[in-house]
Amino acid sequence: MTMTTPSPTGVAASRVRAVTQAERARYAAANPRSREQATTSARHLMFGVPLHWMNDWATPFPLQVAQARGARLVDVDGNERVDFCLGDTGAMFGHSPPAVTAALQRQAERGLTTMLANEDAAVVSALLAERFGLPKWQFAMTATDANRFVLRWLRATTGRKVLLVFNGCYHGTVDDVFVDLVDGRPQQRGSLLGQVHDLTATTRVVEFNDLAALEAALAPGDVACVLAEPVMTNIGMVLPEPGFWERAIALVHRHGSLLVMDETHTISSGPGGYARAHGLAPDAVVVGKPLGGGMPCAAYGFSAELAARAEAAKRAAPPGHSGIGTTLTANLLAMAAMRATLTELMTPAVFATLHARSTRLAEGLRTAIARRRVPWCVTQVGARCEFQFCATPPRNGSEASAAMDDDLERALHLFLLNRGVMITPFHNMMLVCPYTTDADVDRLLAAFDEVLTALTATA
Missing domain, CATH: 3.40.640.10 (Type I PLP-dependent aspartate aminotransferase-like (Major domain))
Structure with a gap:
């Protein structure tokens, strides 16, 4: 009998591969105009994007944004997504306030x-x-x-x-x-x-x-x-x-x-x-x-x-x-x-609302993680929260780096993106803005629970 070493993330590599393959196909089918525009952009843009790291998202080709307002993005295919990335903090108070x-x-x-x-x-x-x-x-x-x-x-x-x-x-x-x-x-x-x-x-x-x-x-x-x-x-x-x-x-x-x-x-x-x-x-x-x-x-x-x-x-x-x-x-x-x-x-009243909604999100993430019994943790700093692939919060950069799993992260991010929610790439950060609603948080939590179910499913 072949013995397999359990993954420290609690998610088997085979499940990560299966989810990634399915989600890449789903994304491609739902975003034909993004693919077309990405192909056109590649004629004169190095790496096909204005800045090379924009090509590092989990998508099989770059998502092409049409407009952003409040807590939402709309791409050139007309797909609307609730944005918990918010320009990696640049739009922390919402898009075009x-x-x-x-x-x-x-x-x-x-x-x-x-x-x-x-x-x-x-x-x-x-x-x-x-x-x-x-x-x-x-x-x-x-x-x-x-x-x-x-x-x-x-x-x-x-x-x-x-x-x-x-x-x-x-x-x-x-x-x-x-x-x-x-x-x-x-x-x-x-x-x-x-x-x-x-x-x-x-x-x-x-x-x-x-x-x-x-x-x-x-x-x-x-x-x-x-x-x-x-x-x-x-x-x-x-x-x-x-x-x-x-x-x-x-x-x-x-x-x-x-x-x-x-x-x-x-x-x-x-x-x-x-x-x-x-x-x-x-x-x-x-x-x-x-x-x-x-x-x-x-x-x-x-x-x-x-x-x-x-x-x-x-x-x-x-x-x-x-x-x-x-x-x-x-x-x-x-x-x-x-x-x-x-x-x-940047007022106390605005931040009070942001912190309350972020706390609701962090608690919901912890509940989903406990339900699916994966050894992950959640950390919150005001309007910002993050889940990491380790059971206890890291105490330094080396521990935080050791907890990262690029393949798992990309599979998870793409799954969420295909369900209409977007979080920050390159790690697992989420922000709320003044336009984020309780329903938006619930949508993210439902998609997060769904991806955990897919990732931890047994054959």
């Missing part, structure tokens, strides 16, 4: 970009200071840019070169962060294209939640800053253990370093992000994606002391390009969008 679209229409008639200050900039910076508890702000087009600019400012102000990050971190496409721990040793990520410098010379990496490793990495006294998400979010979710951040902040400051919290995803925690909601006081904060209600924009804030040091560093530097900022940064459209988002959408 009326407050933002109205602000954009008003501003479009008065100017798009000028490279000059305006009233919206003053209002937005004051609102950000109120929300995040940091008094001084600057802007960028993306959170990647904001992170990159912050690193320049902090290296200039401290005179130190080394960056410290957590294994498996996500901070956009900032080159410096693409260093992983492999068998306990730092290693530049092989997937990073075209990098000619050895990043390990100036980037140090430790595991999340490991205070001893953090202290050892800070001990040489050459770390300009620790750049971190308050909750790891892009390798699956990894929550900080109780007391971790309070002790970590003390260690960072004891060694003369600074702490930057990237709240681009964890803004799901509330109007001031995770740090504000949990009483943490970083030296700097970065926030992007949802800040403009879907418009490209980002911002970063500094403490009063850090801002004074940064301003002094700029004044002391020779004249010329600082390497910080782009021509379209803080354009008039982006500022109008941020003002509308901050005043109408």
Whole structure:
């Protein structure tokens, strides 16, 4: 008799293959115009899509969107889907929220970009200071840019070169962060294209939640800053253990370093992000994606002391390009969008609704997982929740990475997409927005239970 080793996910590989095959055929049959448009696009688009990773969804050919509004997407075949991906947080307040679209229409008639200050900039910076508890702000087009600019400012102000990050971190496409721990040793990520410098010379990496490793990495006294998400979010979710951040902040400051919290995803925690909601006081904060209600924009804030040091560093530097900022940064459209988002959408009342609905979703996922007896877990951070293919929540990036199963993930995502619900690709994240209804949550939960039934069925 042949013995088979049980899968750590609780799902047999044969079931994953069977579900994937059936769902690819179902998708192809339901999306002929998407296939046709994808073929046309491939004539002049590398990989057939505007950005290569848009080809990494679970679909056999790229889904082609026709319109997005509220919590729904409609593709070129007329199929409507409830969207729990929401542009991977970029549309966390819904697609084309009326407050933002109205602000954009008003501003479009008065100017798009000028490279000059305006009233919206003053209002937005004051609102950000109120929300995040940091008094001084600057802007960028993306959170990647904001992170990159912050690193320049902090290296200039401290005179130190080394960056410290957590294994498996996500901070956009900032080159410096693409260093992983492999068998306990730092290693530049092989997937990073075209990098000619050895990043390990100036980037140090430790595991999340490991205070001893953090202290050892800070001990040489050459770390300009620790750049971190308050909750790891892009390798699956990894929550900080109780007391971790309070002790970590003390260690960072004891060694003369600074702490930057990237709240681009964890803004799901509330109007001031995770740090504000949990009483943490970083030296700097970065926030992007949802800040403009879907418009490209980002911002970063500094403490009063850090801002004074940064301003002094700029004044002391020779004249010329600082390497910080782009021509379209803080354009008039982006500022109008941020003002509308901050005043109408990033409010305690809106977040209270989002959190309640996300809790309902997380509890429903846990119920379905328990019913089907698969060793998975669910983690929630405000409006954001995620299921992972492990029985207990991972405590660091290595554990989160080990729990990933690309084939299972793709089968599950495609099954859901074919049932009219879409979650974030590349991992298993779901967001709710102000337009997500209880019926939408129920639809996702029903489809999730259905796919678990299919995946765990016996021959």
